[in-house]
Amino acid sequence: MSPLITLVLKRVGLGVLTLWVISVLIFVGVELLPGDLAEEILGQNATPETVAAFRRELKLDLPPHARYLAWLGGLTEGDLGNSLANGRPIAELIGWRFANTLFLAASTAVVAVPISIFLGILAALYRNSLFDRLISMATLSTISFPDFFVAYILIALLSVQLLLFPSVSNINPQMSLLEKLYAIVLPCLTLTLVVVAHMMRQTRAAIINILSSPFIEMAHLKGLRRARVVVRHAFPNALSPVINVVALNLAYLVAGVVIVEVVFAYPGMGQLLVDSVTKRDIPVVQASGLIFAATYVTLNLLADVFSIISNPRLRAPR
Amino acid sequence: MASLLEIHNLVIEGCHDGQWLPIVNGISLRLEKGQVLGLIGESGAGKSTLGLAAMAYTRLGCRISSGTIVFDGLPLLELDKEERRKIRGTRIAYVAQSAAASFNPAHRLITQYAETPVQHGIMDFHTAEKQAIDIYRRLLLPDPEHIGYRYPHQVSGGQLQRAMVAMAMACRPDIIVFDEPTTALDVTTQIEVLAAIKNITNQFNTAAIYITHDLAVVAQIADRIMVLRHGDLVEENDARRILAEPREEYTRQLLSVRSFKKDGNGAGGHAKIPFLKVEGVSASYTGRELVLEKIDIELHRGRTVALVGESGSGKSTLARVITGLLPPVEGRILFDGAELPPALSARQREHLRQMQMIYQMPDTALNPRHRVRKIIGRPLSFYFGVTAADREKRILELLEMIELPADYIGRYPGELSGGEKQRICIARALAADPHLIICDEVTSALDQLVAEEILKLLHRLQRELGVSYLFITHDLATVKAIADEIVVMLRGRIVEQGEKQAVLKSPENAYTERLLSSVPEMDPDWLDRLLETREAAA
């Protein structure tokens, strides 16, 4: 087997292992709760019925390892258990919200990735020019802004003052794609602004790093055109770091979505998670935490696999 | 008749902390067709900057502030960017010091070879491919038909350097600028590359600017030599003339470098019992492949053993085993007849004290955040627990011993020159009052004149203090200068060991012979003679 495949398989194996450890952690975390979990969480004046429902839901009558296996078994079959708050199956609660979150994240990525790579490369090529400094000041400020600040500024400007877009992105399954897209313009814009700032700065740094390599000087001394130096010599080597930057920021997006969803009352995973945490709806928290973690791990995994594949030393071993 | 390249009164400045300071200070040069011009000087002489300027190129943070460069009737500095670009790679080409860093890791060698001619519209890829194979053959690269289809990381250092020479030849340029092309190579590989360069520039009658710090190397290849120092021209003349009758004192110093020889044979008492014995030591980093196999060495008091070998021979690994940084797989180390624990952490402080080490890079061997007082003072308080006053006194004594002024005690390493830093390293080793000092390539990062001073100092200290040295080096000139005994290593084994005179005069091993004969000499005919004898032998 080629070392490339071995390496990729190893990395995938590691990802699966990580996920498994995370599932154990999530499970044990709840296990470690001090005192009687039911009373601790439900409060002193919970009715005996709710306490009983709680115990049944968390299978507190079973020994821990059996409980874990039951939970994990349920997970693999898509059965995530029931919510404590309203007794509905969690899979039902999460299903379309997860799709909504992915929809928002994907729309953002489609806009943000090309912009940030393009701007990042430009800033690196014309480093220390006025353009570069302006961009760098702008991104520095955006990074310093809390997500909700960006969101409220946009609401104040585009929704309250100019009445262009809705300040609440309450989408539902009956809406057409166009209507949905219109509804998410503001959250999408907020996320884009935040992610572009990060991604652009990192892309710029990665490209500058490559541009200072001796082989780039060599390419110039071979009398090649500037465009060719960038496209043929800098780009293939910058690919791996840039892919990494993109994947890391997409992973960041998955988490950044939480705040934005709350601000715009968007029915996604983030809002569900925050609601459940407030209500201490532990099974829902466990399930959504696991889904967030799985998405995050997968994106990081993809980044690593791509950077392994795009490394010529591994593609063509000695 | 006008020369091929004429540089007149060129001033190049570099930016340091917002100030423009001259790197090249009004230098003029002429290069005729087919001529090889050697630029020689120590670090900071401005030779690389000048070499690149011949292509009307300056690195980031440098600028050409005055002067003219005329190449084949074209005033390079007056051309616009596009016109300059068209000359680079086609009529003037460049060969960099580190081929490994200067080849793009993402493309095959032949793609990078063909890029220049194809992009400049001189020939199509197919023709370039054919010519590449021809050039690879002329440069004696192994398997010339296929080597071009490899990636840079799949080829050895010496071969990669030749592949870069080939790449520079792709458009049959009028001039090639060689920037220290053999400096990073082992001596035996250096010969091959040097011969290849000499051969190919002769065949195509290519003019060249050959930049190096090594006068002996440039003597083999250059028709004319310019000696530079601090951006100024010291002396310029025909290669043979400059070697035979140097006019300037500085040139004479450069010529006489490596002439230092330890006086007498086996200074110090030659005790019967060795105080350090390495017995049957094998070592490995991975646990599988051995990097050292069955090494036996003995060291006597007051003597210097030189451990010679090229990169990958395992000589530095042996030092790690002796000091305890790398416990051996088998074998043992005896100190004064007693066996030392293999691992550093198990050794007694007293044993650690008696064995000190000096490193190749004085820059990284001294903690940049410690003053000289702390650097030299720490071993004193650590091993001897001396009082503050005694420590201060002893530090000053040590500074005097290494010929540095007393007020250096308050300085940081960043405020010292390379040679001074290496002296501080020596003082730190001496502070422990050791029996043995392991010197790991201690002179190879220094300019030649400075290196020579360090060797003299080490020799004087040995005479005065009776300390022994284990001298690890790839540089045979250093060996000739300072060794009493020589141990030659190759791929983790000792191939030859014995008294210096015996090994140098009549080496028994073929590799030792090749290693010794590969050291360039200050004689313009040395390379040709050597190649002839080797050919005759083969």
Place this chain on the structure above:
Amino acid sequence: MAFLQLLRESPISARIGVAMILFNILASIFAPLVAPYGETEIVGDVWAPMSAANWLGTDQVGRDMLTRLLYGARNTIAIAFATTLLSFSVGIVFGFLAATLKGWVDQVLSRVVDIMMAFPTLVFALMVLSVVGTSIPTLILVIALLDSTRVYRLSRAVAMDIEVMEFVEAARLRGERIWWLMRHEILPNAMPPLVAEFGLRFCFVFLFIAALSFLGLGIQPPTADWGSMVRENAGAITFGIFVPLWPAAAIAFLTIGVNLVVDWFLHLASGLKDYE
């Protein structure tokens, strides 16, 4: 003083940054002296506009916005600073230990950190807080622990770079103990990147706490805190009243200040690459 000397040669952006930070620090120290009203004192109508009595208007229950901002600076900055300090102590000690001891210590620590970093930080924090509940000490502990993973990564990497240098090997060969290696050989040389990282981490922790408070899971009312203030007043924005922008802008103001200084510092310690 060396710092003032440095500052004199610094670019204008860094000086502005320093001024912005100083302004915040002074405001948080002297909040009780300069604030016109008490921290929880109700002084006017709900969401009253800016006036001579209430320079920045009032909040959702009629407390003076300026007063709340000043007290908020105290709480928010102090908690973020304490968290960053704790996160740094933990991260640096373990990072240096991993780099100097290597072997299984490094393996175990690094794998644990890998797993912790496989979670999005915000999600991790939300889950932990849902279990252990929200109070200021748990908040500080949880966030510091989560954040120390990044400090661990950086200090381990920096220490690894320093550890391979011969002066550390020389100290090892002399027989020095691990404490000396970490304290005298590695730490002084790791300072520039670590100081810059401290600024970045502080910004991150600060924004992070603000985000948690904004979600209602951070600092709890009636303590004045910028993140919760945005949350409490968020409803106003749809009425065209921009009070929630004040605390949000205050957060941005401080982080921009810190980032400006960090940028300059990274530039000074130019051994480092252009930082993310």
